[in-house]
Amino acid sequence: MPRETLVRPPLQTEFDPWLRLWEGYNSFYKRSGPTAVPAEVTRTTWARFFDATEPVHALVAERDGALVGLVHFIFHRNTTMLGPTCYLQDLFTDETTRSQGVGRALITAVYDAAQSEGGTRVYWHTHETNETAMQLYDKIAVRPGFVMYRQDF
Numbered sequence: 001m002p003r004e005t006l007v008r009p010p011l012q013t014e015f016d017p018w019l020r021l022w023e024g025y026n027s028f029y030k031r032s033g034p035t036a037v038p039a040e041v042t043r044t045t046w047a048r049f050f051d052a053t054e055p056v057h058a059l060v061a062e063r064d065g066a067l068v069g070l071v072h073f074i075f076h077r078n079t080t081m082l083g084p085t086c087y088l089q090d091l092f093t094d095e096t097t098r099s100q101g102v103g104r105a106l107i108t109a110v111y112d113a114a115q116s117e118g119g120t121r122v123y124w125h126t127h128e129t130n131e132t133a134m135q136l137y138d139k140i141a142v143r144p145g146f147v148m149y150r151q152d153f
Contacts, residue, residue: 005102006062007109010070012050017067018060019046025070025092029127045072059109061093061102069093071106075117086114088124091133103136 010018019042026037049058055076061069072090088110093102107122114122122141125148126133137143 003063003100005068005100005105007059007105008062010049010058010060010067014060014067015046018058018070021060021067021070021092021094022090024094025090028092057113059106059113061097061106063097063102067094068097069102069106071110073110073113073122075114075119078121081120083118083120084114086110086117086119086122088122091124098132103133104140107136107140 022042026032031037045056048054048056049072055074057073057075059071059073060067070090070092071088074087074089075084076087078085088107091103091106093106111122124137126137
């Protein structure tokens with residue numbers, strides 16, 4: 001019998017369980033040691049989730065009273081649409097719950113949040129080597145063929 005996954009906003013008292021997932025996410029993308037996300041950025045990111053003036057949002061997945069996943073997303077304007085666009089920036093599930101519907105539940109919740117805000121699109125990026133996640137993404141979204149470029153400063 002599948003275990004129930006509850007997707008909801010995090011509570012301010014859940015910094016430590018969220019941080020465990022956040023550190024797992026960053027570790028997955030090799031952001032540790034000299035390339036680690038600075039503690040100040042982590043604390044500021046957490047604070048933004050609870051600031052109503054911020055476009056940055058978070059949801060967590062809970063199973064049996066424990067946080068097992070997170071998703072962060074940002075609403076922004078778009079030059080080709082009237083409604084806001086939603087960028088799903090971070091998605092991570094605990095290794096023990098992978099391939100059990102947690103990622104799908106988190107993405108679906110972001111779809112719902114975007115639609116409730118009048119949004120017409122949710123989009124995200126993943127690394128080309130993240131083949132496991134792409135198996136899910138290919139089932140629930142369209143890969144439009146765009147290639148990302150960036151310049152860090």
